[in-house]
Amino acid sequence: xxxxxxxxxxxxxxxxxxxxxxxxxxxxHATLYWYRQILGQGPELxxxxxxxxVVDDSQLPKDRFSAExxxxxxxxxxIQPAELGDSAMYxxxxxxxxxxxxxQFFGPGTRLTVL
Amino acid sequence: SQQGExxxxxxxxxxxxxxxxxxxxxxxINNLQWYRQNSGRGLVHLILIRxxxxxxxxxRLRVTLxxxxxxxxxxxxxxxxxxxxSYFCATSxxxxFVFGPGTRLSVLx
Numbered sequence: 001x002x003x004x005x006x007x008x009x010x011x012x013x014x015x016x017x018x019x020x021x022x023x024x025x026x027x028x029h030a031t032l033y034w035y036r037q038i039l040g041q042g043p044e045l046x047x048x049x050x051x052x053x054v055v056d057d058s059q060l061p062k063d064r065f066s067a068e069x070x071x072x073x074x075x076x077x078x079i080q081p082a083e084l085g086d087s088a089m090y091x092x093x094x095x096x097x098x099x100x101x102x103x104q105f106f107g108p109g110t111r112l113t114v115l
Numbered sequence: 116s117q118q119g120e121x122x123x124x125x126x127x128x129x130x131x132x133x134x135x136x137x138x139x140x141x142x143x144i145n146n147l148q149w150y151r152q153n154s155g156r157g158l159v160h161l162i163l164i165r166x167x168x169x170x171x172x173x174x175r176l177r178v179t180l181x182x183x184x185x186x187x188x189x190x191x192x193x194x195x196x197x198x199x200x201s202y203f204c205a206t207s208x209x210x211x212f213v214f215g216p217g218t219r220l221s222v223l224x
Contacts, residue, residue, distance in 0.1 A: 031210065042203050042214035055210065091157055102146060102207060106157035
């Protein structure tokens with residue numbers, strides 16, 4: 001069964017360092033989402049892509065966060081410099097916008113710890 | 116602020132009992148979805164209910180939607196220890212999804 005892949009699964013870094021997360025959506029899914037989930041809370045959307053274009057990045061802290069999906073397939077989320085408050089789970093999801101079911105498929109997430 | 120708000124925040128029941136979780140939202144929606152998240156894992160889609168539907172079933176899951184009250188409920192019947200997880204409602208308008216803070220369900224054997 002097709003799955004959304006994310007790497008790394010875990011990342012520990014010191015504040016002020018740069019980190020990057022990678023996501024490979026389900027093949028054929030044009031829509032890709034990056035979410036941040038703080039422990040005990042629900043996922044919050046950071047950025048949404050339609051193919052290689054950003055659809056919504058209104059909640060992305062653009063002074064330190066960047067996201068790209070250059071060829072409209074896999075995507076990278078970068079944080080530079082990392083801050084203590086960035087410790088969270090970073091989830092990637094993809095969706096087939098042609099499907100009437102509107103379901104998002106989530107990857108396993110990257111757990112970031114900033115020391 | 117988040118669109119959906121689940122209630123209760125935490126729920127603990129015995130195996131075999133039913134579990135009911137509620138979700139309230141603030142604005143008009145196209146559909147509402149429920150997801151499950153096991154500890155430290157990604158979310159898994161459970162069920163979707165469209166704004167013109169009032170009730171849907173999927174196995175041991177039953178979802179209701181009351182658009183006049185802007186609320187939804189998720190019922191898990193005959194709960195099992197494996198149902199222990201966090202449950203989130205996600206409201207959708209267009210391509211945007213907004214998740215609530217979730218209900219943490221513990222099913223005790």
